[in-house]
Amino acid sequence: MKMGSTNPLFKGQSLSFPKKLFPFALYALLPLALLRLYLYPLRLPPPPPDSHLLQSTITSSSHSSSSESEEEKPNETPPCDYFNGKWIRDTRGPLYNGTTCGTIKEGQNCIRHGRPDTSYLYWRWKPAHCNLPRFEPISFLQLLNHKHVAFVGDSMARNQLESLLCMLSTVSTPNLVYRNGEDNKFRKWHFASHNVTISVYWSPFLVKGVEKSSTGPDHNKLYLDLVDETWAKDLNQIDLIVLSIGHWFLHPAVYHEGDSVLGCHYCPGLNHTEIGFYEVLRKALRTTLKGIVERRSLDNRDDGIKVTVTTFSPAHFEGEWDKFGACPKTEPLLEKEPEGMDYDMRKIEVEEVEAARANYNARKFGLEVLDVTKLALMRPDGHPGAYMYPFPFADGVKERVQNDCVHWCLPGPIDTWNEIFLQMIRNWNNDHPGEVIG
Template sequence: MVSPFKDHQSHSPSYTHSFIKKILPYFIYVILPIAVIRLYLYSPTLPQSSTVHHHLPQPSTVHHLPHSTTPISITTPSSSSSSHEEEEKKPEAKETQCDYTDGNWVPDKMGPLYNGTTCGIIKEGQNCITHGRSDLGYLYWKWKPKQCPLPRFEPNTFLHLLRNKHIAFVGDSMARNQLESLLCMLATASPPKLVYTDGEDNKFRRWNFASHNVNVSVYWSPFLVKGVEKSKSGPDHNELYLDQVDERWAADMGKMDMVVLSVGHWFLHPAVYFEGGSALGCHFCPGLNHTEIGFYDVLRKAVRTTLKTITERRETSENGINVIVTTFSPAHFEGEWDKAGACPKTKPYNKGEKNLEGMDAEMRQVEVEEVEAAKVNGKGFSGFKVEELDVSYLSLMRPDGHPGPYMNPFPFFNGVKERVQNDCVHWCLPGAIDTWNEILLEIMKKWNRG
């Protein structure tokens, strides 16, 4: 390594020798004892961590990114820095609003807290490491907000804030994806115990962290409201009842202290919509006698019904409830879903390459607007807090984070095939989705500060 002082010119040997003879006694009898005493009295204390950092292979190359531009103006909750250095610099600084949507992905040598071989909770289709994905550069990026730092996830802090409480993830497979990310990060501090499972593909599960008596659940409910999912033996479309919440999760609402709602992708499927006992219309239902009405307003009604029902049912409860709505997470298909190279990117987008627009922006906007409306409508309920976990833009910028063909084990073991299944919707674990839970923790910390 080249010294940063290589251009400094040294003095002649005779001059240097004479100077050292003169200064050495002073150094030994005066300066050295002072330095030792200062080291003893003011030795810095290193931060302790009870988390286990599992070893991950390092990528061969990490690409540096310029700052990203973001079209998002809605701000998410504020968070003061947990950095001791920042506290020393600004001991009287007041908490400022932080927009976690405004930032860019930067290289991160530390990598994730866990890996796919040690967690034991990850759904097989998102376990990209064990399925043979070799380009591991996607593990070494960190989201850097423009206005504030985003601290590394602290599992013990998360568990402490939820001691003796129950957090439930409700929604579609993205809710499950986020849940499994959280479980794996928490497992680095405390082992979870599976205490309940039900439903096909384990769609209803609950874990308990005995160290803090924290319960973490997942409820499959791809519309949040009552719905009948299409099946091979029934109609080839979904049926949604937009004025009725899905009781498969809502029946347990009284036992929940915090609920994370995450839906969106299932609203793109063909469906017929009902409200007040009659059909409103449909989305992509040729051959049926219904009016095509799209899905944006339907998503709005579903989120509105859900948030309204939560406030109505919990308003009279002694214990409050905190609600998080995770915004729509864009997919990254390039071409056909079953063709090689459907999501081929190996690093985040650079500045200017991508903007949040079209359907992705519309879906996010609907969810953000309904959360903001719920804040106003729930002001009279002191035990009700609601916030959007706005991940749409930061997720859009990570086309490299999906399983792609590695949704199946070693898809190219027998050579590259022209047709191969690809998952460009869900996220590899560990990976970019871990950032969602880092921001979730910052929201919880802000709420805890009052």
Template sequence: MKMGITNPFKDQSLSLTKKLLPWTLYVLPPIAMLCLYFKPISFTPSSATELPHSSPITITSHSSLSFISAPSTSPPPKEKEKAYEKPCDYSNGKWVHDMKGPLYNDTTCGTIKYGRNCITHGRSDTGYLYWRWKPRRCNLPRFEPPTFLQIIRNKHIAFIGDSVARNQLESLLCMIATASTPNLIYQKGEDNQFSRWHFPSHNASISLYWSPFLVQGVEKSGTKPYNELYLDHVDEKWGRDIDQMDLIVLSFGHWFLLSAVYYENDSVLGCHYCPGLNHTEIGFYDVLRKALRTTLNSIIDRRGTKGNGIDVIVTTFTPHHFEGEWDKTGACAKIRPYRNKEKKLEGMDAEMRKVEIEEVENAKAKAREFGRFRLKALDVTKLALLRPDGHPGPYMNPFPFANGVQEHVQNDCVHWCLPGPIDSWNEIFLEMMKMWE
């Protein structure tokens, strides 16, 4: 190009730049925000927040402060270590209002036992459905059925114990059923006390084993007014299947309150409330301890020593809320949870929990030499104590007041309505499994 001739493209370029510059300054910040939204940065534990279930961000909440990270990145080892230094104490907290309500209702699953289907039986005060357990120093996420199924893929979970064990199992099945329908593949015994469900999508099985003492026992009958317990022999109704199990959930305690004769080393050790028999009265706390110790030792000996390992969870004792005679109106009539300081954990409830927690810790010490043996207590005693409103009460039977208020009516102040407070037990159960994974 010759000297003295201006470049028209250069002038146009300068003019265009001057015009576009202000618009660029307006446009860049929104673009930057969009980039951060679709490719989130990692936050430190102190900035953790709760996000919707559909969020692309993964939340792990096993520490007292939640740790949040994008799924495509992994936190440095040191940060990961800090997040798990202090596991969440799920036993310490309070019940708070939650208008989301439960994951399921009385018709979305076919596994609710007759006596726990409170809504179908006419219970109209549904306020008990809208509370969630909030641990004091951490977050308890809502139950995620796909996550639970992924963890138990190709595994067999066994619930062993009394009717409260069954209550927890039914709650779990109902929550999982919102994502995958369980197939009932086995039933046996009175009231189907031995049952198994299978999830073909994940080749996972969940079983129920009726064993109210965990150890060998003979239940009382019309001709025998007391139970018989053999404290040094595990109940083989579930013990013989232990090699088929990957995770065991133990839940028991209420049957130990009944009259019984106890045997150890093939001789009578004593009894609890056995008038007319010439046996020493020894109560039931030490017996509960012996039964749980025999059970945990048997699991360790049969699985831990073989090197194939197993996971065990002990659900602690859940208090009843009888405030009157079992056959009178109003035996458990409360319709709201207790406030945190309104009800103390004391007396028998505290002692039963104490025994179970101590035996879990003792078994942990014994099992340390077996690398693949894991054991934890699912401590729900206080959670349960604060929920007098969650029992079936008279609604263990359909429409008990259809003909007016009756003076005599059966009440269930031990088990839990489904859906109901016991669903929170399984939310904690899942978080414990996530920590193990």
């Protein structure tokens, strides 16, 4: 039959004739379709999670697709930037809790002090273009085998140190071998399983300083051209040093350099020039990094020293520090960039590390930044708040309650600092195969 001819069975009718039967066929099939749905119902999607978790899922899916694309083109994969990303839900929770880790300072033991909400424990940091592995205590101890890690600085250095000790203690027992000073400001632990030593040195300015006291002047004294010997005298025994400063520079102080007074910060009645604290922070960090490199250069050891600077960790006070609700948030922020003082403090710390890296032998002196400012800024829910004291509302809500919106609950967001720290150590080791840190 030629194309375009009519079917002899339907002489005089077009091939479009069956279309007239289409509605009848549809009605005939409809009962069959309903029977199929009755016997095999469709599965509905699960109810949507909360907005934060939904955002996390979207972000994760997007990352998964991009990762597959990147795997196809490995040469185009950018290096992992651990410091830009989002906080996403993590149902696994922390490696430890406040009742099993004996090294937590009481003021940061939020679980033991009765904090009623626990959602702050179930978030983890997700970098934008890569994954941050969960902390592996055994890997940390193996990489630091026969080494000494020292945390030097203010109470944020201690906060990070205690987080690390708690995570390591899940696989190996730390033995406290030294302690001294008020509030145990100088302590040292030894992990016999791997011959690893971890210590903390109280030095809130890193340079030489005299802290204000109730019996003396109501301001600090800083000597910006001299490192603090309370930790510097032990430099030849340290393989990796973590520096953390910032918050103490906000306090009233008089600044000395050589035999002269440079100026002061908030010192009415002392007849000194007000110069703020930004450039003072810069000078203190510059003196510190220069001092570390010069002293270890004189040591004539081939293995050098690794130096990490943990950047400024923002506070989250809302209103007056001594009133109830000073940091009441219970979830992370979806997005927040450092600004104002937070931005300026971080910028100075990053710039000084970069300058030191350019000036000194980077092969012998590993100089790195642990840039936690943004990821810390996004966690207003992670502070002890009123639970810096045990059960602060057991007798009802008080009119005035002191809050801690500077330090971090343990366990809590600061555990992430050490997850990134471990990756930095791994990168150091990968850059120089066959060489363990130090």
